[in-house]
Amino acid sequence: KAGVTQTPRYxxxxxxxxxxxxCSPISGHRSVSWYQQTPGQGLQFLFEYFxxxxxxxxxxxxxxxxxxxxxxxxxxxxSTLELGDSALYLCASTSTGTSDxxxxxxxxxxxxxxx
Amino acid sequence: xxxxxxxxxxxxxxxxxxxxxxxxxxxxxxxxxPWYKQELGKGPQLIIDIRSNVGEKxxxxxxxxxxxxxxxxxxxxxxxxxxxxxVYFCAAGGRAQKLVFGQGTRLTINP
Numbered sequence: 001k002a003g004v005t006q007t008p009r010y011x012x013x014x015x016x017x018x019x020x021x022x023c024s025p026i027s028g029h030r031s032v033s034w035y036q037q038t039p040g041q042g043l044q045f046l047f048e049y050f051x052x053x054x055x056x057x058x059x060x061x062x063x064x065x066x067x068x069x070x071x072x073x074x075x076x077x078x079s080t081l082e083l084g085d086s087a088l089y090l091c092a093s094t095s096t097g098t099s100d101x102x103x104x105x106x107x108x109x110x111x112x113x114x115x
Numbered sequence: 116x117x118x119x120x121x122x123x124x125x126x127x128x129x130x131x132x133x134x135x136x137x138x139x140x141x142x143x144x145x146x147x148x149p150w151y152k153q154e155l156g157k158g159p160q161l162i163i164d165i166r167s168n169v170g171e172k173x174x175x176x177x178x179x180x181x182x183x184x185x186x187x188x189x190x191x192x193x194x195x196x197x198x199x200x201x202v203y204f205c206a207a208g209g210r211a212q213k214l215v216f217g218q219g220t221r222l223t224i225n226p
Contacts (some may be wrong), residue, residue: 004158007172037182040124040218041218042121042204042218042219043204043216043219045215045216054215090159092158103149103161103164104151104214107158108157109158
């Protein structure tokens, strides 16, 4: 069974640009979450999508947005990039529904560098 | 909302010794406490989890303890090996999709 796939793995952008990251969850998983990982800050929750609907959202500015497609693949977009957006962006999928606790399966991440 | 504090941020132990990582949480409603291990260049992977109706759980060399009264939980790794070197994250929440993660602990096992 293929794991969570994130593309691209590495990218470099300049301030003011925008970026789109893609995540393909494990087959059959309907929940996809996005996290930002920076040194010393751990994993900061961005948002979660379930069946094409955003179900939860973290405390990030509106420049960060996402969506989920009918095949459960998800994209996140960051507009008007700032230096502080440099981070590893991780996607995680899970098969559970709205109330179950269950394992999050993470991809290897997309490392974004903003110059 | 939930807030999770994790200590220490870095930990270095000799191979064969034990390692302990501690986390505290703030929301008494949290009932799910997983630990994730992140190796270099990879995404975090679940290694063990515990729910609030259990005080301790063990899986081979790894154990987690939970003190709901004090709102803290700990990861214990015994007989450490070089492959245990990684970054470890604790988390707390009501379900997987709403977890709050700690800041991470970089564990180094010295041969």
